[in-house]
């Protein structure tokens with residue numbers, strides 16, 4: 141009977157009440173984060189972050205209780221459904237079982253709220269009034285509807301933004317630049333904190349609710365995952381989905397966990413693991429991560445959320461320890477996969493998770509060849525309703541395949557900070 145179900149809906153009463161923190165379970169500790177000027181180990185720079193989030197960033201607790209107030213807001217849209225992609229399976233003619241965890245049901249249309257709610261809660265408790273967010277431009281009107289003021293980066297509101305625009309008035313911006321501007325703004329006011337939507341450990345901690353729910357839902361479906369696939373920008377939706385499964389893998393379970401990035405910004409598949417700045421201006425800490433160089437500005441592909449020069453230190457560390465794999469796919473191929481997904485499963489996916497859809501389809505087709513009935517779990521981090529102009533371009537044949545700019549990456553890698561820090565043995 142369970143096999144016939146399409147949607148695995150976890151009852152509200154079974155929603156996880158704690159986030160999972162993978163840090164104390166790691167076989168090798170994460171390298172510290174370093175102060176951008178002194179190059180010495182540091183905490184998240186105060187006053188940018190409230191102390192609760194700083195504690196979570198380095199916590200040794202295996203589970204951290206989700207505050208009741210946060211759980212109440214989560215219940216507006218959580219638990220999110222796990223859906224069996226029967227129609228996609230049929231179209232591909234694969235014996236694989238494909239499930240997708242759909243985060244597009246949140247009011248904002250993506251996974252980002254899982255941490256935004258938690259961060260807003262902890263910041264409010266700490267008495268902060270203003271939080272600078274960096275999110276998708278297309279969500280601007282929604283954010284304004286909910287009462288936010290949104291500034292697109294690079295902006296004329298900060299010295300760094302002005303400097304960037306003076307050098308290139310048409311600069312397409314990047315996540316690294318937006319971080320610099322947000323830090324500058326937060327450093328200059330007492331009532332303002334900085335909220336990062338990805339990259340940091342505490343963000344992946346908050347996103348772990350995705351993976352924790354998915355595990356319970358796979359039990360409802362009476363299956364175990366063979367392959368987990370998610371897209372990576374700063375690494376938060378992938379990290380959140382993956383960490384509970386990485387825990388199983390560390391205990392010896394055979395499971396493949398694949399992070400998918402764009403070929404235009406392939407930090408994990410092409411970049412070195414190195415100390416680098418988290419932002420362009422050098423205000424955020426220096427971290428050990430796979431990087432293309434903090435001054436690298438990726439070409440303006442439609443998956444704007446994947447245009448980050450580096451990768452979450454935690455996701456980088458999991459990759460270094462060979463607990464996860466990484467692949468890069470081209471934007472044209474991702475749109476072809478997105479269209480196939482929309483025409484079979486109905487949901488129009490955001491360009492970011494369409495990268496994961498492409499690899500899901502590749503893996504399902506491999507199963508078709510081998511006859512294996514693998515269980516594939518795809519992280520569908522958001523819908524693409526704000527990305528319809530990109531779909532229009534694709535449908536009218538105007539969307540180009542993106543190119544990897546090796547020369548620009550080489551230039552940016554030459555500007556990596558020189559760090560002498562060696563971890564004590």
Ligand SMILES: Cc1ncc(COP(=O)(O)O)c(C=O)c1O
Pocket residue numbers: 250251275276337338339371372373374375376377378444445446490492493521522523
């Ligand atoms: C729908 C969606 N998926 C994925 C991402 C990538 O971010 P992350 O790697 O932190 O999940 C974004 C970022 O904007 C996004 O909007």
